[in-house]
Amino acid sequence: MTLVMQVRLSRYLRLYDSASKPPTGPAPAPVLTKVRKSWGMSALAISKHMLRSSITNELNETDQKRQPKEVLSDLVVSCGAMTALLITRDGHLMSEGGETGYLDTTAMAALVAGMFSATREVARIVGEQQFSILLQQGEKRHIHISLVLGSAMLIVVFEDYQRIGLVRHQARKAGLTLAELLRKETEMTKPELAPELSMPAFKEYALDLIDRIFKPN
Amino acid sequence: MPYISYHDKVIAFKIVYYGPGLSGKTTNLTYIFNHLPEELRGDMLTLNTSDERTLFFDFFPLDIGRIEGYAVRFNMYTVPGQVYYEASRRLILDGADGVAFVADSQPFRLEENIDSFQSMQKNLGHYGVDWKGLPIVLQYNKRDCPNPIRIGTLEQRLDLDGIPVTDAVAIQGLGVMETIHTLTRDVIVRFKL
Ligand SMILES: Nc1nc2c(ncn2[C@@H]2O[C@H](COP(=O)(O)OP(=O)(O)OP(=O)(O)O)[C@@H](O)[C@H]2O)c(=O)[nH]1
Ligand SMILES: [Mg+2]
Numbered sequence: 001m002t003l004v005m006q007v008r009l010s011r012y013l014r015l016y017d018s019a020s021k022p023p024t025g026p027a028p029a030p031v032l033t034k035v036r037k038s039w040g041m042s043a044l045a046i047s048k049h050m051l052r053s054s055i056t057n058e059l060n061e062t063d064q065k066r067q068p069k070e071v072l073s074d075l076v077v078s079c080g081a082m083t084a085l086l087i088t089r090d091g092h093l094m095s096e097g098g099e100t101g102y103l104d105t106t107a108m109a110a111l112v113a114g115m116f117s118a119t120r121e122v123a124r125i126v127g128e129q130q131f132s133i134l135l136q137q138g139e140k141r142h143i144h145i146s147l148v149l150g151s152a153m154l155i156v157v158f159e160d161y162q163r164i165g166l167v168r169h170q171a172r173k174a175g176l177t178l179a180e181l182l183r184k185e186t187e188m189t190k191p192e193l194a195p196e197l198s199m200p201a202f203k204e205y206a207l208d209l210i211d212r213i214f215k216p217n
Numbered sequence: 218m219p220y221i222s223y224h225d226k227v228i229a230f231k232i233v234y235y236g237p238g239l240s241g242k243t244t245n246l247t248y249i250f251n252h253l254p255e256e257l258r259g260d261m262l263t264l265n266t267s268d269e270r271t272l273f274f275d276f277f278p279l280d281i282g283r284i285e286g287y288a289v290r291f292n293m294y295t296v297p298g299q300v301y302y303e304a305s306r307r308l309i310l311d312g313a314d315g316v317a318f319v320a321d322s323q324p325f326r327l328e329e330n331i332d333s334f335q336s337m338q339k340n341l342g343h344y345g346v347d348w349k350g351l352p353i354v355l356q357y358n359k360r361d362c363p364n365p366i367r368i369g370t371l372e373q374r375l376d377l378d379g380i381p382v383t384d385a386v387a388i389q390g391l392g393v394m395e396t397i398h399t400l401t402r403d404v405i406v407r408f409k410l
Contacts, residue, residue: 067224090312091292092220092229106259110276110292114264117308118273185224197285199410205284206405213257213281214398 068181072097075174079167081158082141086178087113089151098157108155112145116153133168137161146171149179219314219408229278229290230404231312232397235337236319237329238270238298241358241387245319246275246295248393253279271297274309291401298333307340315352315404317396319387322357322365334375352403356396357384 072084076098083098085105091113093105120130134145144156144167156171220229234242243263250261257280264273275295280288294313296306310316318337320330341348355377357368368384371377381399385392 088220090220090231092222092227094222095225104260106278107262107276110262110278114273114308117311118305121304121308197287197410199408202285202287203405203408206281206289206408207402209281209284209289210398210401210405213253214394214401 066177066181068095068178069097071174071177071181075156075170079156079158079170080160080163081156081167083155083157084174085109085112085155085157086148087153087155089113089117089153094152103157112143112153112155116145116147135164144168144171146175148175149182152178152182154178218312220312221410226287227290228287229292230314230401230408232291232293232315232317232400232404233310233313234293234295234317234319235306235310235333236296236298236358237321237326237333238300240298240319240321240326240330240333241385242295242298242319243271243275244387245317245356245358245385245393245396246277246293248387248390249279249293249397250277252390252394257281270299271295272302273297273305291404300332303336306336307343310337310340311344313341313346313351314408315354315400317354317356317400319356319358319385320371322359322384323362324364324366327366327370330371331374334371352400352407354381354383354396354400354403356392357382358387358392360384360391361386361389 068086072086072095074097075081075084081098083096083100083103085096085100085108086094087109088094091110093109096105116134119134123130130147132147134143136143136145141157141159142161142164144158144164146154148154154171154175156167158167219231221227234245236242247261250258259278259280261275261277263275264271266272274297275293277293279291279293281291282289294309296302296309316337318334320326320334338348341351355371357365357371359365368382372380372382381403383392383396383399385396387393
């Protein structure tokens with residue numbers, strides 16, 4: 001089953017080949033340099049948890065006011081990828097960054113969500129909670145998919161497989177920022193977010209549209 | 218609960234066509250797809266087995282228009298009906314805002330309809346959803362078959378008092394629009410923020 005999905009997905013990625021090229025040029029330096037040296041640890045001791053704490057520091061300072069779109073655009077630039085998409089677990093496209101003209105993002109979101117949910121079930125079957133990262137390696141293009149908060153997924157499409165380490169690192173970093181942004185959005189109350197949305201009027205218009213679209217004439 | 222983005226001003230509902238194998242779910246979806254104005258719909262995806270049975274799902278997005286600044290969309294899915302694909306069915310059902318249950322009216326399919334409806338109830342329960350609170354339309358499809366099961370049979374057997382019912386011959390497009398019309402109306406009427 002998953003095999004078929006992979007084939008289809010890669011077809012989607014190639015089908016919409018456009019003239020536009022992904023950003024090329026040297027990849028920016030890895031973020032490890034931002035770990036404070038003054039802590040007096042050897043390079044070897046710069047462990048995962050330190051990396052994480054340095055990321056959290058950065059988050060607090062700059063990333064909190066940003067929109068998902070900016071985070072995705074920055075992610076694409078920082079790892080030389082083509083495209084980054086943020087989708088919900090049930091297949092809605094939330095935001096996108098980089099080049100998107102060459103792919104059908106709606107279809108992509110629905111497919112990846114299906115793929116990821118299938119993989120989650122597979123994980124359960126082998127006794128894992130879930131696989132947190134999915135990597136699809138193609139001939140020319142590759143897809144890195146990671147979970148954000150368990151309710152969303154971050155998709156990165158890239159071409160240079162040599163950069164997989166960088167993609168993984170930047171995707172994790174962006175994932176933390178996005179998780180924070182999503183968490184904040186869910187914390188806000190609904191009337192606060194949509195003061196203009198009046199239910200009775202909304203429903204009346206929506207029903208009217210539905211009647212026009214589906215009613216036999 | 219539909220997907221709502223306050224930032225991008227999008228509200229998206231998930232509609233799922235459920236039912237036993239070969240009952241006509243894909244036929245329903247394809248008919249709707251083919252009879253909508255092109256500007257309202259995105260491409261249709263079908264993930265089939267080699268013999269045209271649904272393997273994972275069919276899907277297309279339907280944009281009904283902009284309301285109060287919000288783009289309103291119905292994401293339309295079918296599940297695979299073959300018994301074998303129960304796990305996939307459950308996944309597709311996750312987050313459904315409305316279900317069109319496509320039953321097969323051929324008399325020898327009666328028990329399969331009942332099993333499938335019960336599996337749907339159980340799968341919704343898996344996500345903590347009480348099916349009684351969910352907009353569901355029961356479509357008796359294949360009314361063109363010899364001796365179709367009597368309308369009311371499934372409601373009686375499954376204790377579905379008051380559920381909206383339609384009858385259809387999906388290959389001819391009969392009852393297809395009526396079903397989705399009834400369902401999407403119900404989804405909107407019951408929509409809460
Ligand atoms: N006679 C008749 N045949 C129908 C009708 N609707 C669908 N069919 C046929 O039934 C067969 C199965 O239809 P599908 O729409 O593929 O069924 P499905 O429910 O999607 O099947 P799965 O994907 O396996 O779950 C096809 O050959 C259709 O042409 C109908 O109203 N009357
Ligand atoms: Mg089908």
